[in-house]
Amino acid sequence: MILLNPRICVFSVLLLFKVSKVTPANTTNTTLSPIAIPAPPGPYVTELKIQVMVDTSRPDPYNSSEKYRKLLTSVFTPVLKSKCSKLCHAQYMPPAVAAAYDEAYSPVGQIFARAQLSGICCDPFHGATQELPLLIVSPGFGESRLQFSITAQYLASYGYEVILVDHPGDSSIVEFPDGQVVTGFSSTEGTIPQRVVVLQVEVQDVLFVVDAYSKGICGASGAYGDRKLGIAAHEAVAAQAMLNDSLNGHPGRIAGGVNFDGRIYGPVLTDGLGPGEKGFLLWEPASGPPNVTEWDEWWNTTNALNPGDWQKELRIANSTQATLTELAHVADISGQSTNNAVELMSVQITYTAAFFDMFLKGEKEPLLSGPSEAYQDVIFVRSSPSSD
Ligand SMILES: *[C@@H]1O[C@H](CO)[C@@H](O)[C@H](O)[C@H]1NC(C)=O
Ligand SMILES: *[C@@H]1O[C@H](CO)[C@@H](O)[C@H](O)[C@H]1NC(C)=O
Ligand SMILES: *[C@@H]1O[C@H](CO)[C@@H](O)[C@H](O)[C@H]1NC(C)=O
Ligand SMILES: *[C@@H]1O[C@H](CO)[C@@H](O)[C@H](O)[C@H]1NC(C)=O
Numbered sequence: 001m002i003l004l005n006p007r008i009c010v011f012s013v014l015l016l017f018k019v020s021k022v023t024p025a026n027t028t029n030t031t032l033s034p035i036a037i038p039a040p041p042g043p044y045v046t047e048l049k050i051q052v053m054v055d056t057s058r059p060d061p062y063n064s065s066e067k068y069r070k071l072l073t074s075v076f077t078p079v080l081k082s083k084c085s086k087l088c089h090a091q092y093m094p095p096a097v098a099a100a101y102d103e104a105y106s107p108v109g110q111i112f113a114r115a116q117l118s119g120i121c122c123d124p125f126h127g128a129t130q131e132l133p134l135l136i137v138s139p140g141f142g143e144s145r146l147q148f149s150i151t152a153q154y155l156a157s158y159g160y161e162v163i164l165v166d167h168p169g170d171s172s173i174v175e176f177p178d179g180q181v182v183t184g185f186s187s188t189e190g191t192i193p194q195r196v197v198v199l200q201v202e203v204q205d206v207l208f209v210v211d212a213y214s215k216g217i218c219g220a221s222g223a224y225g226d227r228k229l230g231i232a233a234h235e236a237v238a239a240q241a242m243l244n245d246s247l248n249g250h251p252g253r254i255a256g257g258v259n260f261d262g263r264i265y266g267p268v269l270t271d272g273l274g275p276g277e278k279g280f281l282l283w284e285p286a287s288g289p290p291n292v293t294e295w296d297e298w299w300n301t302t303n304a305l306n307p308g309d310w311q312k313e314l315r316i317a318n319s320t321q322a323t324l325t326e327l328a329h330v331a332d333i334s335g336q337s338t339n340n341a342v343e344l345m346s347v348q349i350t351y352t353a354a355f356f357d358m359f360l361k362g363e364k365e366p367l368l369s370g371p372s373e374a375y376q377d378v379i380f381v382r383s384s385p386s387s388d
């Protein structure tokens, strides 16, 4: 008998119908000619379901009419190719999000409305095996989780259950399966003091998901117990969630963290990553970190407070901030740019998967030990003493 954590899902039995709402990812728009995003290269295909998760321990901080904090997740579950009988496409973004992204970012007409993920297993759900480790992915401040879908599917294809989390009221736009649309910040607004406040909510959201998956409650696709897991995010939320989970009595449970070229602010700048053994990987474009001062401060703090931790900072030559996100990736696939975003992102995720293989699967990864002939675009900027 699993005892429910009093902090979350206290009413989960009563609210079962509310907390375990699952929607298969199928909103394919047959009136538009599709743009197929190629299936990722790993040995697994992936299932995709859209999951609402309700945290009954707190109200929504951005909308006082919402009694509980309600999150939306995309769950990418790896399935062995040999076990999947039917592969499909799934729409990259639902209509309202796609329309907002096309208006803000499309170089020409509708591309986000037409983009589709490929290689989605559309058998009746096989479900998570729980033998494969868990990764949480957060878009950070002011971005939709959906613009990390290719990344999430890619990581899942290497054998990870990947939970991609939206932060409603923070994310620029969230569209729930019942049609409710919640708008938030734009990723270009928000002073650092404002972002530090929002960061605390992002951490609460992420740790609620981690706790739910630990116990297999609140709509989680599995019960992972105290097994190690990983987090990849844009901005400070990866590092801050590792710190808070460690301080909350789970030192080293979030064993690997990745920052995809985001700014770092908040308590992590002075408090480091907390107790427990961990690894951390930082990604930056050719122009360097988004804010060198913050990254230097964080680097100095974590090296002083977490001297045993493995940490590396990697740069991708010839990339820009845009080529490292899926916005450029989708534009590339639709023939609207020639900046090689697809290949550069593939390189970034290959290294990221190798990093998680090292920290969550205990594999040796020569790729991360230093520069490689096969990947000349990857530059090793700095490494902590214990990762040399
Ligand atoms: C706040 O929540 C209520 C109840 O779900 C909803 O009707 C309303 O549209 C929300 N407000 C905003 C600004 O999203
Ligand atoms: C499909 O795309 C058309 C054109 O943008 C739009 O009018 C329609 O609402 C979309 N349908 C769905 C189900 O998304
Ligand atoms: C995270 O830890 C910091 C201390 O570093 C603390 O100030 C903050 O309240 C914690 N946040 C959450 C959401 O637990
Ligand atoms: C970089 O971060 C530092 C420390 O938070 C801040 O003082 C500075 O204004 C930031 N620089 C830019 C260009 O945002």
Ligand SMILES: *[C@@H]1O[C@H](CO)[C@@H](O)[C@H](O)[C@H]1NC(C)=O
Residues within 6 Å of the ligand: 293, 296, 297, 300
């Ligand atoms: C980080 O440490 C280096 C070496 O001690 C020092 O030169 C630099 O000023 C520090 N930077 C910050 C932002 O703390």
Ligand SMILES: *[C@@H]1O[C@H](CO)[C@@H](O)[C@H](O)[C@H]1NC(C)=O
Residues within 6 Å of the ligand: 317, 318, 377
């Ligand atoms: C990519 O970057 C490398 C290293 O900076 C450089 O030698 C090479 O010419 C660049 N390639 C392109 C296509 O710009």
Ligand SMILES: CC(=O)N[C@H]1CO[C@H](CO)[C@@H](O)[C@@H]1O
Residues within 6 Å of the ligand: 024, 025, 026, 027, 028, 030, 087, 088, 089, 090, 120, 121, 122
């Ligand atoms: C993932 C999935 O089930 N995709 C299906 C959604 O609906 C379209 C149109 O009916 C199908 O072609 C897809 O296979």
